[in-house]
Amino acid sequence: MAEAPAHEPPKPPPTLPDAELAALREAGRAWSGAPGRPQGGAEVVPDLEVTETRGRPGEHYVRVVRSQTQGFENVAPGWLEATPRATQPTTDMGRFRRRLRTLILGPPLSSSRVLHERLNKIRALPVLSSDALSSVAYATEQIVLVLAVAGATAVSTDLLPIMAVIAALIVIVCLSYRQTIKAYPQGGGSYIVAKDNLGPVAGLVAGSALMTDYILTVAVSVASGYDQIQSVFPAAAHYRVFACIAVVVLIAVANLRGLRQAGNIFAAPTYFFIFAIILTVVVNVFRLITGSIHPTGTSIHLPITESFTDLGGMLLVLLFLKGFSSGCSALTGIEAISDGILAFKVPEWRNARTTLTIMGTLCVIMFCGITIGTEVLGVSIRNSADPCYQSVILQQAAHAFTSPLQCVNGHAVFPNAAGLGEVLFIFVGVATTAVLLLAANTSFSDFPRLFFFLARDEYAPHQFRRLGDRLAYSNGIIMLAVFSCLLLFIFQGDVTRLIPLYAIGVFLAFTLSQAGMVVRWLKRREKGWHHGLPLNAVGMTMTFIVFLVTAASKLPESLIILIIVPSAVSLFLAIHRHYVEAGGQQTTEVPTEPGKIHPVCIVPVDQLNNVAFQSMAMARSLSDQVIAVHVCFNPDHMALLRARWDAWGNHVPLVIVESPYRSVLRPLLHYIDAIDKQITDGTLVVVLPELVATRWWHQLLHNQFPLRVKAALLFRPGTVVVSVPYHLQRHRHKEADREAL
Amino acid sequence: MPGFTPHHILVPVNGAATDEEAVRFACRLALRPRASVLAVTVVEVPRGLALSRVENAEVAAAEQILNRAEEIGKDYEVEVKGEILQAREAAHAIVDEIAAREIDLAVVGLTYRERFGDFYMGKTVPHILQHAPCRVFLLRLAAPH
Incomplete structure (x- = not known):
C-alpha cells in the first residue's frame, strides 16, 4: 500500500509582481460585472464534505460523506489533498499495470517523503x-x-x-x-x-x-x-x-x-x-x-x-x-x-x-x-x-x-x-x-x-x-x-x-x-x-x-x-x-470574460437516437444557436433521417451535407469552416456525440469518427470541442441477447 | 456461522476499548470472500440543535476514531471505509444505516458494565440486537475479575 500523505501547514501566499497583479485585477474587474448563469440543478460542494439527510420521518439522521472516502483529505477550505485511494486505478487493466509497476519500482511515495528519501x-x-x-x-x-x-x-x-x-x-x-x-x-x-x-x-x-x-x-x-x-x-x-x-x-x-x-x-x-x-x-x-x-x-x-x-x-x-x-x-x-x-x-x-x-x-x-x-x-x-x-x-x-x-x-x-x-x-x-x-x-x-x-x-x-x-x-x-x-x-x-x-x-x-x-x-x-x-x-x-x-x-x-x-x-x-513565446502570448482565441462568449454550436449527428439527443440537449443548454449536421452519401439514409427529424419536431435545425465522394470528415470540416466565417461575434463550439463501449475490443467495433474529428479540430484555432460521451452498459447487452434469442 | 458468508459488514465504533477488537474481527471475516467493511461512528446531536450543526472538535474526534479503524484495515489489507453519522440517537441511526446499506452482518463491540449490581448493556446495543435487519455478532470483552 502507498503511504498516507502528511500535509504541511499552508504557506503564506507569495508576493506577485506588480505588472501581474495589475493585469489580474483588471481581468477580475471584467469578471465581476459578468452576468451569472441561470440557477438550476443540483448544487455541488467543491470541498466534497457532503451531508445527506436520511432515515425515517421523525428519526432522521445525517450521513456525512467524508472527502476521505472519496480519495481526498480536506486540508483547509478550498484545499484538498489526494490520498492513495485517489490514485488507485479503477479498471482491471489499470490495476494489473499498477501491480506490475509496484512490483518493479515499488509503491508510490508521497511528496512529503522527499526529505526522507535524501x-x-x-x-x-x-x-x-x-x-x-x-x-x-x-x-x-x-x-x-x-x-x-x-x-x-x-x-x-x-x-x-x-x-x-x-x-x-x-x-x-x-x-x-x-x-x-x-x-x-x-x-x-x-x-x-x-x-x-x-x-x-x-x-x-x-x-x-x-x-x-x-x-x-x-x-x-x-x-x-x-x-x-x-x-x-x-x-x-x-x-x-x-x-x-x-x-x-x-x-x-x-x-x-x-x-x-x-x-x-x-x-x-x-x-x-x-x-x-x-x-x-x-x-x-x-x-x-x-x-x-x-x-x-x-x-x-x-x-x-x-x-x-x-x-x-x-x-x-x-x-x-x-x-x-x-x-x-x-x-x-x-x-x-x-x-x-x-x-x-x-x-x-x-x-x-x-x-x-x-x-x-x-x-x-x-x-x-x-x-x-x-x-x-x-x-x-x-x-x-x-x-x-x-x-x-x-x-x-x-x-x-x-x-x-x-x-x-x-x-x-x-x-x-x-x-x-x-x-x-x-x-x-x-x-x-x-x-x-x-x-x-x-x-x-x-x-x-x-x-x-x-x-x-x-x-x-x-x-x-x-x-x-x-x-x-x-x-x-x-x-x-x-x-x-x-x-x-x-x-x-x-x-x-x-x-x-x-x-x-x-x-x-x-x-x-x-x-x-x-x-x-x-x-x-x-x-x-x-x-x-x-x-x-x-x-x-x-x-x-x-x-x-x-x-x-x-x-x-x-x-x-x-x-x-x-x-x-x-x-x-x-x-x-x-x-518564452508561449508564455508571452497575449491574444486569446476565446474571449476571457464570460459575458463576451456567445457560443454557436454545431452537432455532427449520425442517427437520431439517444446519443444524438443528449448531445443536442447539451448544445442547446450552451446556446440557442445550434445546428445539427449530417454528412451522408446514402439517399435512403438521408430520407429516413429527415423523416425521423420531422417526426421529432425539428427542435434543432438539421443540415444534411451529401457527399457523393463518400468522404465524411473533409466535408464536415469544410462546413464548419463555412459556418465559422459567418460568425463575427461568437465562439464556434463543436459538440461531439461519442459512443463509449464497455470493453476495449467492443470499441473497435464502432466508428472512430468522433476521435478523428477531435484530432482534426485540435489544430483549428478558436474552436471549442465538447465531447458528450454515451457509455454503453453491460446489462443492455444482456437484454439485447435475450431479444435476439 | 456455518454456511454464511458476509459481503457487507458494518462495525459501529465510538472510541471505546472494544473498537479495535471489533474492527479486527470484522476484517478477519472480510478476508474470504472479500467483503466490504464499513466503520460507522455516530455523533449524537442534542435536540436543541439542527442535525447538521456539529462542533468541529466532535467531527475531528470522530475522524480520528475512523482513521484508526482504517489503519487496522491496512494490517489485514482490507479496505475499511469510515462513515460519520449525525443523529439524535446512535442506535436508530445505526439500524437505519444497516438497512440503507444492505448490510448483512453487524459486528458490535461491548464492554462489560454493571449498573446497580447487574450486567448492563446500555441502550444502543439492545436496540441494534432487537431491530437490525441483519445478523449481529456481539463481541463482549472479558468481564473483570
Whole structure:
C-alpha cells in the first residue's frame, strides 16, 4: 500500500509582481460585472464534505460523506489533498499495470517523503562517487599504455611525475568544487554556475558538454565493465551488446525505484571496491617492506615500431601530455557531488562538501597507491585483446595475494593461487568489475537533475521537471537509458570506439564552472574571495589545459564535440524560445470574460437516437444557436433521417451535407469552416456525440469518427470541442441477447 | 456461522476499548470472500440543535476514531471505509444505516458494565440486537475479575 500523505501547514501566499497583479485585477474587474448563469440543478460542494439527510420521518439522521472516502483529505477550505485511494486505478487493466509497476519500482511515495528519501553521507558516497572512484581503476592503465609507446624507460621515469600532477589536479578541482558547493547550496553544477556568471549560452555549453559526457559515461563504464567479464569468460563476447543494454536497463530500473533504493543497491559494490584497492595497496607495501616480494621491471608486450623507440624531445613532451590527458580520466565524475547537492540530507551543502572531501581523498589515495604500485612492482603491458591481458589492478592484486601472473600458452595463470589469497584475488577482480559496471549509476543520479535544472529554466521540455512515483526524475532516467543503449547498440559496445569521445565534455564543463566561479568572486568579492579566487583560477587554468590536451590527443574523433555541443545548445535555445513565446502570448482565441462568449454550436449527428439527443440537449443548454449536421452519401439514409427529424419536431435545425465522394470528415470540416466565417461575434463550439463501449475490443467495433474529428479540430484555432460521451452498459447487452434469442 | 458468508459488514465504533477488537474481527471475516467493511461512528446531536450543526472538535474526534479503524484495515489489507453519522440517537441511526446499506452482518463491540449490581448493556446495543435487519455478532470483552 502507498503511504498516507502528511500535509504541511499552508504557506503564506507569495508576493506577485506588480505588472501581474495589475493585469489580474483588471481581468477580475471584467469578471465581476459578468452576468451569472441561470440557477438550476443540483448544487455541488467543491470541498466534497457532503451531508445527506436520511432515515425515517421523525428519526432522521445525517450521513456525512467524508472527502476521505472519496480519495481526498480536506486540508483547509478550498484545499484538498489526494490520498492513495485517489490514485488507485479503477479498471482491471489499470490495476494489473499498477501491480506490475509496484512490483518493479515499488509503491508510490508521497511528496512529503522527499526529505526522507535524501541520502546521508554514507549512502551518497557510493551513489555520487562511483564514477569518480571507478575512474582510478583505469586511469593508471591509460597512462601506462600511452607511455609504453616510448618503451620501458619512459614508463618508469614519467609515471610518477604524471601521477603527481594528476593528484594535484584532483586536489585543486575538489577544493574548487568545495567553493562552488558553498556558493550554490541549491545545486552548483557546471550548468548553473556558468549560466549565473557567464551567461545562458555558456551555461548551455556546459550543460550540453555534461549531458554528452553522462551518456558516454554510462556506455563506456558498462562496456568496460563487460570487458572485465569477457577477459574471464571469452564466450561472453557473443552476448556483448545485449548484456550491456540489460545492465543499463537494470541500473535505470534501480534508479527509478528512488534515490534511497539506488543508494542501498549500489553502496556495497563501491565500498567493496574501496576496501579491495586499499587492501591491495597496503598488502603490497607490507610485502615490499618485509621482503616477501621484490620490485620487478616493466615488461612491454605491445607491437611497437622502431621509429617510436627513438623519440625526440618534442615528441616525448607530446607523449607526456597525452599520457597526462589519458590519466586525467581519474577526474571524471568529481563534479557529480556539486550537481547533486539537493540529494543530500540537511544541511545539504555541508554534507555535500564533507562527502566531496572524502571522495577526493579516496581518489588521491587509490590513484597514487595503484600508480606507485605499478611503478615499483612493474607491470606487464598488453593490449586488452591479448588473451594474457590482465588489468593493472589485477596484476597488483596478484602480487599482493598470490604471485605475479604469468603468460603460459597464451593464457594468464597464477602459479601459486590457492586458499585465502585466491579468494582475495577474486574479490578484487569482482569488486573492480562491479564498480566499473555501476559507475554508470552516478550519471543516472546527475543527468536527470541536470535536465531538471534545464527544464526549470525552460531550456528543456517541462516533462523533465516532474518527479516520478518514487520521487526520482523518471523522465530523465529513461532518456539517459535510451540514449546510452542506442550508443551501445550503434558502437556494438566497443570501448575503443567510444572512448575517443569520452572525457572531453567533462573538462569543458569543469573549465566553464571554474571560470564562472572566478567571475563570481571578482563581481561579488564575498567573504573568503582572497582564497577562493586563486583556487578557482588555478582550477580553471588546469582544467582548460587538460581540455585542450584531451581534445588534441583524441583528434579527429574529438571534433564531434564541435557538432554535438552546438547542436544541443541550439536545441535548448529553440525550446526556450518556444516557451518564452508561449508564455508571452497575449491574444486569446476565446474571449476571457464570460459575458463576451456567445457560443454557436454545431452537432455532427449520425442517427437520431439517444446519443444524438443528449448531445443536442447539451448544445442547446450552451446556446440557442445550434445546428445539427449530417454528412451522408446514402439517399435512403438521408430520407429516413429527415423523416425521423420531422417526426421529432425539428427542435434543432438539421443540415444534411451529401457527399457523393463518400468522404465524411473533409466535408464536415469544410462546413464548419463555412459556418465559422459567418460568425463575427461568437465562439464556434463543436459538440461531439461519442459512443463509449464497455470493453476495449467492443470499441473497435464502432466508428472512430468522433476521435478523428477531435484530432482534426485540435489544430483549428478558436474552436471549442465538447465531447458528450454515451457509455454503453453491460446489462443492455444482456437484454439485447435475450431479444435476439 | 456455518454456511454464511458476509459481503457487507458494518462495525459501529465510538472510541471505546472494544473498537479495535471489533474492527479486527470484522476484517478477519472480510478476508474470504472479500467483503466490504464499513466503520460507522455516530455523533449524537442534542435536540436543541439542527442535525447538521456539529462542533468541529466532535467531527475531528470522530475522524480520528475512523482513521484508526482504517489503519487496522491496512494490517489485514482490507479496505475499511469510515462513515460519520449525525443523529439524535446512535442506535436508530445505526439500524437505519444497516438497512440503507444492505448490510448483512453487524459486528458490535461491548464492554462489560454493571449498573446497580447487574450486567448492563446500555441502550444502543439492545436496540441494534432487537431491530437490525441483519445478523449481529456481539463481541463482549472479558468481564473483570
